[in-house]
Amino acid sequence: MREALATFLASKMPQADDISVGAVTRHTEGFSLQTFSFDVSWREGSSAHQRRLVVRREPPAGLLEPYDLEPQFLALQAIADSPVRFPRVLWYEADPAVLSAPFYVMEWVAGEVPIPALDAHGRPPFPDEQQRLSVGRDFCRILADIHNVDARAADLEFLDMPRDARQAAQRAVDVWEGYTERARLGPMPMMTEALCWLRNNLPPEGDVCLVHGDYRTGNFIVRDDRIAAFLDWEMVHLGDPMEDLAWAMSKIWRGESPRAGYLLDPNDFTAWYQEAGGAKVDQDRLHFYEVLSGVKMASIMLTGVKAWHDGRTRDMRMAIFDQQVPGMYAAIAGSLGLIQL
């Protein structure tokens, strides 16, 4: 991989001589795209340079297949001048011959990625109160920044701008029903119940904006008690801002904690988000997207199980979802008011 990366970088950095790629580290935080980091050094004239970079590569199969990295790469390029904090992307390569699968290269951002679960010793993320509140403030501010991107001015219309929030909701249901059906290995009555509910309860017209699509604890880098960058833009699209809020607050990402993503009380989260200039929070829309969040996560899990069942991946982290998906059905039942969680 080092040699292939050096050849690729040489083609992208014609001004650079003596390009050398150091040891490549595989990261395991994400369950979807493959992530590798490495140091690259080179010379430009008489001066020597070094930089750490990250490759994000399509997996052979996985949770969000079929993969297409190009829209997220273009979206991130389009918002490079916005105040949104994310690792700046450098190059996209669609040719699978270069590195076995399409990939893009982005800058390395130092820090830690807190996971939305208890650790091996039963400790939750953000044990330090000051850090929790500081990160929580950033969590609200960055979400408002994303939702305030001017999609037309940033040329994001290639993401297929929905007419309004109702059409965005309709599309979201279509997308996740598509995932569910493609992953079908047997009967799924809870999914059918939830999808019927969603179709019968589409929200009314409303504004649409840039939506991260996977905005939650586990997808950002913390450094010095601040969010240094937001990651994992695979589900970026134009839609209802409440989709991101509902996903971030979902019980899926908080275990037994009453806090959204182990970070903030849900009321603080919505209040601080609005204070930071975010969209007006609408409880009915939020409820619609709360139900959709369960459907979305369950269909992602089912997609992983299907890929494993079909033999397209041997990653056992996909197989475990076969046993874990009932937990998601419980989250759906809770959001539909069938059970008290």
Added chain:
Amino acid sequence: MLNLDELLQGVLESLETDVAPNVSDRKAKAQLYACLDLLGNLAVKVDWKAQILRDECDGIRSALTRAAQLIAAASPKRRVLSEVSAAIAALPSSDARQGSDETVDWFARRRRYAQVFEDLVRAVGDNSPGSEGAEPHGVYDELRECVHEHLVNQTIRDAFYLKPMRLSEMSKG
């Protein structure tokens, strides 16, 4: 729910190809191979507990029986409901006396029951008030209640067996 044999073969393969070559401690490696040996022998002898599958079949059967009674009593016009009723009538009994745990394929039976139940869920969900071609008939409220009751019972049953996901360890390695 995947076939248990398929899952265990995946575990064995992962331990053999992804884990074993990266274990350097001799004691850990010896334990790993003992686990592989044991799992390999167990894999050909074990299956999902019949009791778990039979409980689920009983739950679905009970919900479907109630649904069939409601449909028969109310005679709603939509053909989809008579199709569901016919499918319910064609299902084998889940009564254990019809066959011992060894002779009944509970895995296949559960799948068949669940499919008919899902058809019922869709038929009821598609008839929500306000939806296109909805039939204004009170029986749908009762059917919805019946569907929800089973979904809740099954969720509680599943939750009883569910262990917390080890997300942190699986993410951080």
